[in-house]
Amino acid sequence: MAFRHRRGFIKESEEYAKEFRQELGLTDxxxxxxxxxxxxxxxxxxxLTKHPNIQADVVEHFTNGGQNDFSAVTLNNGTYKEIIHNDSHHPYRQNSNIAHELAHIILGHPPKPPMLKDGCRNFDKRMEREAHDLGFTLLVPKPAALVAVEDFLSLDEACQYFHVSEQLLEFRIRKSDAKRWALNRAQKRSGW
Incomplete structure (x- = not known):
C-alpha cells in the first residue's frame, strides 16, 4: 500500500516554506x-570533519569507506539541538541532508535512539517520510518548482540556482505538478 501523509501535511509543508522565506525577506x-x-x-x-567531539577513526570511516552509512543526525539535549552532517557528500546532498534534519526539528519529531536493543536501526517510516518531503519542500516549494520549469533552459541550471540535486528537483516538479501548471499558464497566455 502506498504511503499517505496525514491530512493537510502537504499544505502545511508549503506554508512552512513560504513563512520562512517571508521571515528572511525572500520571495516564494x-x-x-x-x-x-x-x-x-x-x-x-x-x-562531521570539524566537530570537536567526534573521534578521528569515526570521521575516517564515514568520510571514506562508510560514506554512504551516514548523512546527518540531530543531537538533542532538552531544548538544545544541533545538526552534524557528512561534509564528504556533494554540496547539494549536504543541503538536502541538513534540510531533512531541520524538518524533523520543525515538525517536533521526538528524538529517538538510533538503534534498538536488538541492534536493528530505530526507523519510524512516517516521521522519516515527513522529514524527507518537508525537507525537499523547504528547498523547492511549489512556486520555485514552477520557476524551475518556466524560467530555466535546463534542469541543471535550475539545480545550480536552487542548490539541489537533479533527483530532488525532479521529485518536487513532479509532486507539485509544476509542468502541468506551466502548460496551463502558457495556454492561457496564448489565448488557447
Missing part, C-alpha cells in the same frame, strides 16, 4: 539553503 520562489534556514532558526550545524 527564491532559493533558500538549509544552512541559511538553520542560521535563521538558531540551530548550529557542524560538519
Amino acid at each position: 520562489c527564491s532559493p533558500l539553503t538549509a544552512l541559511e534556514l538553520a542560521d535563521h532558526l538558531s540551530i548550529p550545524v557542524w560538519e
Whole structure:
C-alpha cells in the first residue's frame, strides 16, 4: 500500500516554506539553503570533519569507506539541538541532508535512539517520510518548482540556482505538478 501523509501535511509543508522565506525577506520562489534556514532558526550545524567531539577513526570511516552509512543526525539535549552532517557528500546532498534534519526539528519529531536493543536501526517510516518531503519542500516549494520549469533552459541550471540535486528537483516538479501548471499558464497566455 502506498504511503499517505496525514491530512493537510502537504499544505502545511508549503506554508512552512513560504513563512520562512517571508521571515528572511525572500520571495516564494527564491532559493533558500538549509544552512541559511538553520542560521535563521538558531540551530548550529557542524560538519562531521570539524566537530570537536567526534573521534578521528569515526570521521575516517564515514568520510571514506562508510560514506554512504551516514548523512546527518540531530543531537538533542532538552531544548538544545544541533545538526552534524557528512561534509564528504556533494554540496547539494549536504543541503538536502541538513534540510531533512531541520524538518524533523520543525515538525517536533521526538528524538529517538538510533538503534534498538536488538541492534536493528530505530526507523519510524512516517516521521522519516515527513522529514524527507518537508525537507525537499523547504528547498523547492511549489512556486520555485514552477520557476524551475518556466524560467530555466535546463534542469541543471535550475539545480545550480536552487542548490539541489537533479533527483530532488525532479521529485518536487513532479509532486507539485509544476509542468502541468506551466502548460496551463502558457495556454492561457496564448489565448488557447
